[in-house]
Amino acid sequence: MTLNIPESLLLLSRKDDTGAQQGNFVEYALAGGALAELFLAERLDVHPDKPKRINIISEAPLGDAYLDDCLAEIVKKGSGKSGEAYVTLLAGKSYLAATLAHTLVDRGILRAEEKSFLIFSWTNFPEVDSTAETAMKERLAAVMFDRAEPEVADCAIIALAQRTELLSKNFDKEELKANSRRIKGLAKGDFLPTKAAVKSIDAVQTALIVAAITPAIAASTTS
Template identity: 35%
Template sequence: MPLTMPEEILLLMLDDETGRLTDRAAPAGDYALVGAMLAELALEERIDADPPRLRVKNPAPTGDTVLDGVLARITAEPEPQDSRWWVETLVRDAEDFRNAYFERLVQRGILRAEEGRFLWIFSERRYPVISDKEEREVKARLMSVIFEDGPPDARDSLLIGLTRAAGLFPMLLAPEELERAQPRIDAVSRHESLNKTVSDAVRDIFTEIARYAPMM
């Protein structure tokens, strides 16, 4: 069974050795995860995220319990809202979403769950990689799009847009590679119209967080 986009984003953000989300993934990673969930619902043709408002196209369940819970919330919202509103609203539950997807990756034998301590005091759960096959395939797919000239499909364009929006590419590419690839990354991110709403909403929010972080 192929990975969903939220699962792919989590694997890209995970430190394979420690089983923790990398420092660079916080807090942008939460927004990227929520953006990936909305993107997955759009690819499943359950929602339409074109501006100015996100609307439900088909309320039928997808079979993914996490996505179906989000779809039910969008369906029940009395007033249509835009993608940014939904990203900012859903990110409040990002920890629950993360845990649900991590547990799913554990059940599939891709990760294992370990209980540990952070700073010898705080309990934490880590998710070291058991099989890196899926993560390598995701990275290889993204690299093939970035370093080749062919048109990307909608899923890869969205995943690249979200990875860019959350500032995660420095985790995947050396500085000189990133500099060379940046024009292509930008072009691919603009290729899929959904990136203009979901991915741009994530990027705008992340930019605001970065701007005000020193003052917090």
């Protein structure tokens, strides 16, 4: 059972037993992961004359509820905006993260658990089948610690997970420290295979930009 970039980040951001969220600025990481997937699916591309701008090149649905909702929001916003603008847009739509979580519920990976306290209510998503997450973590560990060749998605996940403190929540801190130079290189896209397509590289670079500016975006939208 394969996971895309935002699905991987969502699982990393949830405590397996309770389903409570961990990490910082997770909604921005999910937004960055969505942009990367939309690049890979050839729905978005870098503006040919303005490299900091992103063009919509196709509005065709992908058949994935979360990514289709993200694409629809971007289409409503309009083409030619910055990555920061699209990330801020997607991160501010709370229903998107819920849609993503429910896709994993439908696949039997998570379950929805309603919680309440006084007048407040919320939904946690504890894990019921760890197979997909375990395989994803083993893959990331091999890339970070055992010098396995990364795939495009690996670099995007590592970049976004590093900036949102999800690596330290899911992997041994000593191993992360011992391999910090390798991880920093992966998060910069230094070890992408030379055979990677241009659009794949654009997708990762978008994720890297998002990862770098995530704290600043979050600070500006909450101040």
